[in-house]
Amino acid sequence: MPSPASVSAPLSTDVVIVGAGVLGLCTAVTLKRRGHRVAVIDPGGRNASAVAAGMIAPALEAALDDVTPERAALFRSARRVWDDFGVDLEPGPAAWRGPGGEAVAARLKALGFAVRVEGADVLTPEDVRIEPETVLAAWREDLQEGWIQDTARQMERVGEGWRVTGADGGVIEAPFVVLASGTATAPGGSPRAVAGLIQQLQPIRGQIGWTAERLSDRVMRGEGAYVAPSQGGTLIGASMEAGRRDLEPEAETGQRLLAAAGRLVGRDLSGTAMDWRVGIRGSTIDGLPLAGATGEAGLFLALAPRRNGWLLGPLIGQVVADGIEGRATSVEAAAFDPRRFF
Numbered sequence: 001m002p003s004p005a006s007v008s009a010p011l012s013t014d015v016v017i018v019g020a021g022v023l024g025l026c027t028a029v030t031l032k033r034r035g036h037r038v039a040v041i042d043p044g045g046r047n048a049s050a051v052a053a054g055m056i057a058p059a060l061e062a063a064l065d066d067v068t069p070e071r072a073a074l075f076r077s078a079r080r081v082w083d084d085f086g087v088d089l090e091p092g093p094a095a096w097r098g099p100g101g102e103a104v105a106a107r108l109k110a111l112g113f114a115v116r117v118e119g120a121d122v123l124t125p126e127d128v129r130i131e132p133e134t135v136l137a138a139w140r141e142d143l144q145e146g147w148i149q150d151t152a153r154q155m156e157r158v159g160e161g162w163r164v165t166g167a168d169g170g171v172i173e174a175p176f177v178v179l180a181s182g183t184a185t186a187p188g189g190s191p192r193a194v195a196g197l198i199q200q201l202q203p204i205r206g207q208i209g210w211t212a213e214r215l216s217d218r219v220m221r222g223e224g225a226y227v228a229p230s231q232g233g234t235l236i237g238a239s240m241e242a243g244r245r246d247l248e249p250e251a252e253t254g255q256r257l258l259a260a261a262g263r264l265v266g267r268d269l270s271g272t273a274m275d276w277r278v279g280i281r282g283s284t285i286d287g288l289p290l291a292g293a294t295g296e297a298g299l300f301l302a303l304a305p306r307r308n309g310w311l312l313g314p315l316i317g318q319v320v321a322d323g324i325e326g327r328a329t330s331v332e333a334a335a336f337d338p339r340r341f342f
């Protein structure tokens with residue numbers, strides 16, 4: 001990765017994106033490919049996107065959350081956008097193993113997902129995976145001088161656009177700002193209605209761990225845990241702890257995940273050496289993200305994809321880019337429109 005650009009001189013660009021998680025970077029990649037100049041500002045460090053398991057899982061997410069056909073269709077169209085997004089996808093199938101397999105298979109079928117049953121496993125080829133940290137690093141590198149390592153402290157209206165000031169004193173001006181800042185509070189100077197909406201997002205703490213042991217050749221999900229092959233070892237995840245935003249891994253949560261993962265792979269994992277991590281997901285009350293215009297000229301959001309930020313990322317990038325170009329007319333744009341809460 002190139003060293004981040006200095007922001008000592010004012011920078012003028014087309015779109016400033018606050019936050020370099022999967023949503024900010026998918027928006028940046030999409031806008032850049034469409035010929036816009038973008039600047040992404042982020043202090044760096046491991047965010048929720050980096051600790052995620054990287055499952056692009058329209059089928060099992062739809063079946064396990066027992067979603068409506070409309071929501072399953074949103075997940076399916078999000079998965080399709082990945083096909084042309086320039087990232088190598090690790091193929092499925094992904095498996096559900098455990099009690100309720102018949103019901104999971106029936107829900108998958110009813111929602112139109114491909115499914116086959118193999119012994120105790122319900123398999124779907126529709127769910128794939130990416131390696132989050134590798135993909136994030138490639139996208140950041142692609143930004144070159146558009147990657148700015150800083151925290152957006154303040155924003156204010158300037159003429160037709162916005163001025164964003166970083167904690168280091170650097171200034172960026174652009175007609176458009178996209179807040180893709182995860183579960184953080186909005187920068188100072190954000191319009192009150194927007195800051196209030198962001199304040200209301202529910203944080204959901206997620207603990208996940210990595211072991212150098214290869215426990216499975218495929219993503220396998222079951223009651224209380226999943227295992228996913230990753231970087232030569234295995235990820236074991238993940239807790240869903242609503243209302244919490246503390247970042248220290250907890251031993252007790254780790255033991256609970258190890259016990260559930262042990263039942264999945266059929267061996268005792270309690271003594272396994274683990275590198276535990278925590279990320280905070282953001283959610284709205286309807287469980288769908290905030291992606292698109294806010295009603296404040298030039299101010300857009302890309303926030304709160306709950307536990308599907310990787311699945312939804314490229315679709316959210318597309319919706320936000322369409323909004324900036326004044327042509328957000330899709331079903332997805334309507335479903336994700338932040339103005340449904342104003």
Ligand SMILES: Cc1cc2nc3c(=O)[nH]c(=O)nc-3n(C[C@H](O)[C@H](O)[C@H](O)COP(=O)(O)OP(=O)(O)OC[C@H]3O[C@@H](n4cnc5c(N)ncnc54)[C@H](O)[C@@H]3O)c2cc1C
Pocket residue numbers: 018019020021022023024041042043044047048049050051052053054055056057150151152153180181182183184185186187205206207208237238239278279280281282302303304305306307308309310311312
């Ligand atoms: C344990 C775990 C496992 C998961 N597994 C999956 C999975 O397998 N598949 C899937 O689809 N999803 C998964 N998710 C969910 C997914 O990770 C999240 O939905 C997604 O990462 C949210 O991305 P984001 O860009 O909104 O936020 P983040 O990744 O949190 O990024 C927000 C960024 O904004 C920056 N920021 C905040 N404020 C400012 C500011 N003022 N100035 C500059 N920068 C700022 C932060 O530094 C951060 O880098 C998982 C989540 C967790 C926690």
